Amino acid sequence: MSHPFESDDSAFLVLVNSEGQYSLWPEFIEVPDGWSVEWGPGDRETSVQYIEAQWTDMRPASLR
Structure with missing residues (x-):
């Protein structure tokens, strides 16, 4: 089995935390606290395209 974050055959979610940081997340893995x-x-x-379009400033919100 390939790494779940690199699989082209899996479904993914886009997660965001309170600092406005994004994460690509395999759908079958439970969403972690804080996301x-x-x-x-x-x-x-x-x-990935969604993340690239939305996350244009990589700094955490607390540093913007």
Whole structure:
């Protein structure tokens, strides 16, 4: 089995935390505390494109 974060055959979620940081997350893994689902599920490529379009400032909100 390939690494679940690199699988092109899995469904993914886009998570965001209170600092406005994004994460690509396999749908079958429980969302960790402090993170919420912003988008998905979708395929890996579309999920990555969503993150790239939304997360234009990589600094945490507390540093902006």
